[in-house]
Amino acid sequence: MASLNVGNLGEYLREQRRNAQLSLRQLADAAGVSNPYLSQIERGLRKPSAEVLQQVAKALRISAETLYVRAGILDAERDRDDVETRAVILADPSLNERQKQVLLQVYESFRKENGFGADEDADASADADAGADAVVDGAESAKNPQT
Amino acid sequence: MASLNVGNLGEYLREQRRNAQLSLRQLADAAGVSNPYLSQIERGLRKPSAEVLQQVAKALRISAETLYVRAGILDAERDRDDVETRAVILADPSLNERQKQVLLQVYESFRKENGFGADEDADASADADAGADAVVDGAESAKNPQT
DNA sequence: GCAGGATGCTAACTATTGCAAGCAACCTGC
């Protein structure tokens, strides 16, 4: 029954929270749960319910599905989706081959960043950059366009 | 907090179960939960956890996503047959929102480069100018904002 | 030095999930 991959999920959540520059309390507040509880979730001590998971996802502005996949709840989706994304990019007539490659590389490195690397990439610490060096120069400026 | 549309979910589940010609006990057994509990879920008296929901979905051979959507946990925002690059990127659960935006910006600027104007709606982030050539650069900036 | 605020964590508690046991109502066949 314990199909919930709580440890993994917790780490991922914490990572995403830090990434979003939020404190435990801030996120807990935004997600409508108590901060000790969020703390316990992040440390893998509790299995959040579907609702809580969704609230948190919303608050972090990441897809609830991503969280569910991380939690081992929505399993096989990963393949279907990434295969599809790749296929669609490759099939796009408005891009040339080089561009497709670049786009795919960016896509891959993002996925790696999120822990969807190859198969079982529990630790994001595996420097994701190493392989996919082709990422947007403006990744940051993209979301913070204070030019 | 009660974002779970349990009543609706329960009805749907019962419908699907009957549809599959299964008795309560049979489905409960296949899903690895107790039959009284399944009964309560179907009647909207209990909110199944993420795990249980998944087990049931599996046993019924319906997508867990469908159940989650019914339960009001996932938004039904996926138009899967629409083979459009933007749509597919946006629907990809392995990317977070920021990453999707970045990817879309790259995509848009590639298209621009090729003479395809932003044909439909070039999303708020129209600033994407940046020139797609600036693309290949620091993977780090993306995930490690403050070096 | 120490007020005041933010950080994350622990402990004790309540509410809810999910279960085992058992119930009544319905079928058959005998």
Added chain:
DNA sequence: GCAGGTTGCTTGCAATAGTTAGCATCCTGC
């Protein structure tokens, strides 16, 4: 009429999800 099977449901009870209150630690500013 009643065994033996199914159907779905009710009732306690154990486990655990999630809360409120409060702790220790790190910052600052004074």
